Each structure stands twice: as C-alpha cells, then as structure tokens.
Amino acid sequence: MAFPDSTRAELESIVARYPQARSALLPMLHLVQSEQGYVSPEAIELCADVLELTPAEVASVASFYTMYKRRPVGKHHIGVCVNPQCGILGGEAIWKALAEDLEIGHDETTPDGEFTIERIECQAACTYAPVVTADWEFMDNATVDSTRDMIEKLRGGEPVESTRGPQIRSFKQTERSLAGFDDGLADEGGNNADAVMLRGLKVAKEQNMPFAEPTATEAGSAS
C-alpha cells in the first residue's frame, strides 16, 4: 500500500510544529503507524525522505521504541501490565486467562486480525492495579472477568468505555491521536477524577483538614 499524498502533507505539518525538523520524528512514526498498523519499510523511507535523513537513521530510531511495531498490529491492541505492582495484584492472572482464551502469546495477533496482546510495563496507574489497556486507553482495576467481557464486546462491535478516557476505537485511531491530530475526545470523562483520584480530598473534607490555601476550601471565593 502506497501512502497517499495527504500523508506527506500531514507529516510536513508535524515538522512545522518544531524549531528543528528532526524533532518531529516520533510523532511522524505514530502517524505512519496509524495508517498501516505498523511501521513498514516503506513508512521508514517516507519519514526519511521528509526529514532528509537516511532510512537507516529512521529505522534506528523506530527500532528503539517499544510502541513502534514491525508487524501489523490487530484491530485492537490489548496490553496487560505485568510490572510487579499490577502483576502481583492480578495482572499475571489476567494475562494467563487472556492468552489462553485467545490462544496467542506476547506480541502475537489472533488469526482473525482482531487482537494483538502485549505484556506491558508500568502505565503510571499503579493506584488502579491491576491495569489493562485497550488501544492504550486505561481499563483500570481490571479483573479476569472484566477483561473477558471487554474482549467479547470489542469482538462483537459493542461499545466499550475506557475507565479514564473515551470509548475504545482502534489501535490505528489511537496512533493518529498520538501523532497530535485532534480527535475531539479531550473532554471525555470530565476531569477523570474518580474515587481513586479523589481519595485524599474526600478524607481531608470529611475530617475538616485545612487546605494549603485558606480560600481554597470555599468554592468560588477566589480573591
């Protein structure tokens, strides 16, 4: 599949964001990955051409970062955090069930092209352990059952909501967002402050603890 001319134009629009062109390379690789589902040799050549680098220079960068894939990813990328906090609290059990259900292993894709699964590292969501990701959106406080349910729904085309984020779309669509193109979803979930994020504030209010700034305790009293 050749890239349409519009891809080159979009790559050039990424370059225009930066004081120096090469800084655009990481988001550019996200963009080409959003079109093909992986970073193909052709995509590397296109990025190299836009940035006036050699394909080897671009490939050396693409191969360094875990999120760039060398083989096509399925429609949905499912990550299970197995770093100890999540892994011990249930991530390994989720991984085992997921891999058995789908009959594939780490970094493999189901024969129908629906799912690629990956054992991922810490997602900075440890207070929500164990954490699963669907196309990199948070699926916090996951369980074996919630993960099975998510897979069934995604397979059936039913809506699945991220716990702190939008409805799950696809791996390719997430990659386009990562390239910096507005997807109109930035307001999804309000400020995303759920019970976990509000835990300390709730305790402080219940126990009448003083806030750091005195005016902060009364809403709207900014002076």
Next chain:
Amino acid sequence: MTLTPNLTAHWDEPDSYTVAGYERHNGYVALRKALAMAPEDIIGVVKDSGLRGRGGAGFPTGLKWSFVPQGDAKPHYLVVNADESEPGACKDIPLMLASSQHLIEGMIIACYAFRANHAFVYIRGEVPHVIRRMQLAVRDAYDNGYLGKDILGSGFDLDIVIHSGAGAYICGEETALLDSLEGRRGQPRLKPPFPAVAGLYASPTVVNNVETIMSVPAIIRNGGDWYKSFGTEKSPGIKVFSVAGHVNNPGIFEAPLGITMRELIGYAGGIRDGHELKFWVPGGSSVPLLTEEHLDTPLSYEGMESVGTMLGTATPMVFDETTSVVRAITGWLDFYKHESCGKCTPCREGTWWIDQLLNSLNEGTGKIEDLDTLQDLCKQILGRSFCALGDAAATPYPAALKYFREEFEAGTHTASAELFDPNAPIVFSGVSTS
C-alpha cells in the same frame, strides 16, 4: 499530620481542567503577578520557597532555573518531563488529567523567569487521553491569550508543543528525554555539560517534572515563606503521594513532606482487610524497600535517607504478607533489563546478569553462592553506569536481601510460587486460592 489539598483541592469539580474551572480558583492570578515582576525576582521567590524537583532527584528548582545563562543570545527552552513511568508512580498522569491548566500557568511563569520562548511537554506515548487533554489545555490557553505573542500585553511570547513519546522508560532520564525530543534514540548524554548550559538543540534548557512546575503558581501567589511553612526544614512544601497496592483504598493523597507512611496507610483505609504489611517501597521501584519498622519515619528527602532509601517520586507501593519478595524483585529486574537502553556496558550486561540469577532463585533453582554474586554484581553496577537507570537496577536486591534473606535462600530449593500462592495477593475475586 493532616492532609493539605493544594493541586488537588478542586478535583471534585468536573471542570477543574478547563480554563473556566481553573480561573474560578485563582487560576492565572499568579501569571498576572509574575508578569509584573522582574524575571530574577521570580527565581528568587522559587528559591525562597525551597521547592525541590518532584521527579525523584529532589534538586532545588530555583537553583536549576538560575543556572540558565542570561544575555547569551541563544534561545532557551523549558521541557516538562511528563514521561511518568517509574513503577509505583501514579501522580503526574492524574495531575495532567485534572489540573492541566495548572501546568500551563506554571510553564508560562517558568519560561518568563529564565527567558524561554519555546516550551515542550514530553508525555509518554502510552497515555493518549493525557496527551489529548494537554493538547486541549494548550489550545484553550492560546484562545484565552495566555500563550502566543505578547501574553496579556506583557510583551512576552511563548509557544508550547505537546510531544508524544513512544514507549521507553529511559526517556524519563532528562538527557535521554532531550535526545528523544530531538528525534533520536532515547539514550542519555554525558554530563557535563548540563542541560542548563547545553540541552535541547545545544541551547540552555530546563527540564522539570510535571508536579514541580504545577507547584509554581501557588508559590508565586502566596510567597516562598507560605510554601516553606509546610513540610520540614530540608524538605519544604507539599507533595502529591500516590498510595498503591495492598491497602483498602489506594489513591492520591496530598500532604506536607514529612508525613509518615503509617499516616498515609491510615488515610488509605489501612492494609487490606485480614492481612498485614510485609514491605513497602517509598518512591518507585528504583529505591530500596522498607518494612513495618520504618512506618513512622518522615517521608522527606532526609527522613528516607536516614533509613537507607530515598523519597524518589514519593509514590509508595504496599505489599502484604501474601507477596513473595523474590517474585517482586525479580519482576522489577525484568523491567530494568527490558528498559536498559544499551548505551553503557555495566547496565546493558549487568541487568541481564542480575535478572538471570534472580529468575533462577525465583524458580527455586538458584545456588546459595548466587546471593553473594548478586550483591557483588549490584556493587559493580552502582555508580559505574552512564545514568541512574543502572543505579536503579542495582538498588532493589540489596535491600530485599537485608530484610528477607531467608526468602532468597529458599530460592535454592523452592520456587516462590510454591512458598507463596500467586493467587493470594490478587485483589479481585474469581481466581481461586489453592
């Protein structure tokens, strides 16, 4: 010690991340004040506040800003390190989701102070919702006249670019982050020169953590003495603690530095019902673990140093008695091995060696001499690697051995999974414990 909501004070208002939600509670008051001050006076206030970097190293923020040479005719840059990836840490991601305008205001004040007209937020790639939230924050700030040319009629210009990483823990190291932001492999640079002299594009650059920058507006509003009135003498101020693991109510707690882990566990609803604390890690997997005996030690830079560990990111992980220490440490070394960038030999080779030996102990096939070999390996790596990732990889094992030697000795004949039922530490039901 009580909690002191500061950055999180209005998170119960769902629009806390918007310009309107932020302005309702003093948002952009500090910017107006700052733009009327001399830039060096702002650096002075931040110095006076005693604010130290919240990314883990704890370097004094005002001092860092003062290292940027002035009148040098080179462009200056601010790069916000939003690559939160430290195992255990869950603070910058929630902060950016719910307080994105705090970050923008802090960035403008910082850039005005050390005269930068271009700033970047380097966000790890695995968090698309945070990236779109910060992009929205930047757009809204432009629309409200807080970014762009001649901000609020001050004559000061600033542009902010939100940049997405692509999955590399090492990019949390500030010079690796800069290489990555230049479109290269994220590998650390030799220091000196430090980024304040030669950073992004070889120009003077300040790299600050998200929480550090977010702390600035309230300091400018209320003064350095106000901020210093919280915390301890050597660790002034307020910190966002994320408490994770085997507690009844994991979550975000904002408190003065110097609060104790016993207090935080109390606010988090205590250790998981029916269980007891086994070990905890105060500041991410890169710092030595602690046990019950350290629960009353102040969570401050100096307090944690006094018990042989570090405050780090101040994001404690808690594990109860069902957890195998050997399994946890092995898991962390799997991580460091995976994330070693390969630039220097001690880390590239050493993480594989440590991990191999730990895995054999975890599987119950280790040899008793492995315990000493591991100690020796960690000693060889510590201080000899190119950056702190190697040091971090050499950190978990020695502390774990100190407090739980018998568990590592058991690794010479029994797998951790036999000693500790892997289903027992699981926090959801539906997986039977044998």
